[in-house]
Amino acid sequence: MDTTQYMDVFIDESNEHLEVLYKQLLELEKNPTEKAIIGEIFRAAHTLKGMSATMGYNDLANLTHKLENVFDGIRYDKITVQTDMMDILFETVDHLNAMVEDISSGGDGKRDVSQIVSYLERIEKGDQIEQAGETVQKPSVSQSSLKTITTLDEFEIAILNESAERGFSNYEITVTLRDDCLLKGARVFMVFEVLEKLGEVIKSEPSVNDLEEENFENSFTVILVSKQGEQEIQDKIKKVSEIDNVEVNHFSIATYEKGSKQNAVKQDNETANDQSKSSSTNSEKSTVKSSANKTIRVNIERLDVLMNLFEELVIDRGRLEQISGELNHQDLQETVERMSRVSGDLQSIILTMRMVPVDQVFNRFPRMIRKLARDLNKNVAIDIIGAETELDRTVIDEIGDPLVHLIRNAMDHGIETPQERLKKGKPEQGTIRLQAYHSGNHVFIEIADDGAGINKEKVLEKAISNEVISRNHAETLTDKQIYELIMESGFSTADTISDISGRGVGLDVVKNTIESLGGNISIDATVDKGSIFSIQLPLTLSIISVLLVELKEEKYAIPLSSIIETAIIHKDQIMHAHNKKVIDFRGKVVPLAFLNDIFNVSQEDTNDSDFVSIVIVRKGDKMAGLVVDSFIGQQEVVLKTLGNYLSNVFAISGATILGDGQVALIVDSNALIK
Known part of the structure; x- marks a missing residue:
């Protein structure tokens, strides 16, 4: 086969x-x-x-x-x-x-x-694992526990009576499989193949379905109509491997009917109960089976092809919407609107097909932490939040290994031993929190521990001694920049490198993997309080809803998922704080980012207007106001990468082709929020 x-x-x-x-x-x-x-x-x-x-x-x-x-x-x-x-x-x-x-x-x-x-x-x-001596023997199947035929219907009895009249023999055959039989269902199938060559099987107990599903102990009984002798039947069945015993006896209808009459009431009750249970079980199996058959497996490459075709359809749809608007033809506009609704539903289905919950990655970590805790003699619990958060399948496949490494780091170098934690006034049990959540057009995954944190001075000393940075440069670094030095290649603060992990050994690989997915990683820590490794990942959705804006003659797209609100304010409302321009937005101080300056858009024409257009965007609990020249409107666009040569353009996550053939750059608002 x-x-x-x-x-x-x-x-x-x-x-x-x-x-x-x-x-x-x-x-x-x-x-x-x-x-x-x-x-x-x-x-x-x-x-x-x-x-x-x-x-x-x-x-x-x-x-x-x-x-x-x-x-x-x-x-x-x-x-x-x-x-x-x-x-x-x-x-x-x-x-x-x-x-x-x-x-x-x-x-x-x-x-x-x-x-x-x-x-x-x-x-x-039933032995203790540590014992290597005598063991308690497992009781073998006794003769009294062997199955016997208990019920026959009128049709089966009629067949057996007729076969006896025609010179056939009716046999009750009990087959007992060995205790170490590997595939009971396969052995039953082989026994039935032998029986069908010898005669005709009238009845089996347990039923054929139960035998196929291996819902029986080690023995089963059948009634066979045959012209062969007892010894010949027994010898041929015994040729099947993993058979422990075969009993062949003549089956007497008269004896069966006499016994069944004596136990009529008991048999009726048991039969009714069995039929009720069987009906319930079959109903449940039918429900489960029908539910399972509604799921099919699809190769991810086929979904990629489907997505690429749909991307082209979205571009053409945008062109049609523009043409219908220019021609102002009612029938054409209605047709385009209907096509937009249908294609929108199709888009949602395609995108949903590619999305899977991060639980597929997260669910491996409880057992990993359990094992590491035992190896390191630590008491650690894991708290998983947001496991239902969905990511594109391609990202899910790649993010597993970086997360494993970060959690091993947290176990080895983050969480202290129970004795150390008690000395610091902490609970004996440490906690690792694994959290995923959506923010704008990205998914954030945080690995936080309540352990020892990161020793900033030790990181700086190691960085200077390894000539990663100069002493003068070290004085200008922020805390977060110092922490991120541990992700430099070969950098380690550990005195000895363990086989579990080394905080810094291999973190450069984690950083490279995440950046190759279009994401980034940041670190925050407090000594004796713990560390937080925050990973930002793109949803990698090829089709997104955006707000088109203008900067002079250039068009830019800001993902709607990042936008809280748009506003037009008077220039007098702009204030200064910490050498930055800010506004008061609903009681909160929001810094402004002037996109003309950030993207070096020509400033030849002076803007004499007293009002400015602002797009309020959010990343987590932080906000910023993006200053643009004007709003164009909302649109769904196809996200295209800029290619390998333009992979590190600041605050630009990609580009899109608009309906009129123009290219608009897509703004990465998360990069603009500090």
């Missing part, structure tokens, strides 16, 4: 199931008796096992099978969840994750997991 065509789906779904395992294990540690959590883990492990076996990755399937066995015991109260075993369970999922990563990079997923398997087997048998 060629499985290469399913590889992408296998990798994606495996990662989803691993994420469920990690997340639910964290919950299980807090609520060790919660059946819903245990069931969720069991289902994820069971599905991953089946997928891995189907794809031929046996090492992955075998290890998942061991994990599944443990949780099968937990959900039936044969095993009690204890603190000591949680580390083993987390380590097991780490191994599974490493195997999937190996497969995704072209490997075979093989890995030496003999030690972790032995731990899981001890847990399954």
